Amino acid sequence: MKAGGAVAAVLGGTLALGASLFVWRAENHDPGAPRHIENQATSGGLLAARFPDLEGREHALDEWKGQVLIVNFWATWCGPCREEIPLFVAIENEYGGRGLQIIGLAIDRADPVRAFAREFGINYPLLIGGFEAVEIMRPLGNTAGALPFTVIYDRSGQAVRAKLGAFSVDELESRIRPLFTN
Numbered sequence: 001m002k003a004g005g006a007v008a009a010v011l012g013g014t015l016a017l018g019a020s021l022f023v024w025r026a027e028n029h030d031p032g033a034p035r036h037i038e039n040q041a042t043s044g045g046l047l048a049a050r051f052p053d054l055e056g057r058e059h060a061l062d063e064w065k066g067q068v069l070i071v072n073f074w075a076t077w078c079g080p081c082r083e084e085i086p087l088f089v090a091i092e093n094e095y096g097g098r099g100l101q102i103i104g105l106a107i108d109r110a111d112p113v114r115a116f117a118r119e120f121g122i123n124y125p126l127l128i129g130g131f132e133a134v135e136i137m138r139p140l141g142n143t144a145g146a147l148p149f150t151v152i153y154d155r156s157g158q159a160v161r162a163k164l165g166a167f168s169v170d171e172l173e174s175r176i177r178p179l180f181t182n
Contacts, residue, residue: 046136047157051127054114059127067101068179069153073137075107076116081148084166085120091172092124098180105129107147154179
């Protein structure tokens with residue numbers, strides 16, 4: 001029994017270290033510059049991909065072209081994602097009427113996302129990408145496949161910023177504010 005307890009303790013410590021490393025990588029790796037983002041004009045990329053909403057209706061992200069678009073890859077089980085969601089709710093409230101649209105692309109199933117949306121008062125569209133959406137993040141600069149991951153598009157549909165890890169209020173506002181002056 002003592003050996004089993006020691007194995008469990010080592011395994012628990014290893015899992016905790018792995019989870020911490022995952023969060024650290026997500027918070028400290030920022031591909032940022034547009035050179036890391038696929039060329040949306042030639043490939044169609046993320047904006048052409050189709051995902052179901054919580055009612056099962058399919059949407060292509062390019063239906064929001066013409067607006068400043070923030071696409072946030074997230075999951076209900078992701079701690080940093082849960083901390084970042086209230087920021088997106090507030091930003092949608094503040095900038096939504098000025099031509100901003102946030103889209104939450106969940107690496108999850110519809111049922112937990114639906115419950116999460118009610119709990120957090122999410123005021124922007126949520127689409128279900130499932131685990132397949134992890135592969136969609138890679139050409140956008142998220143080679144680690146970690147969460148949260150956010151891509152910001154200007155009104156013409158050009159990806160202008162990608163970030164792996166949670167945004168702060170000041171950081172997100174400094175990234176989107178210039179997109180409203182054009």
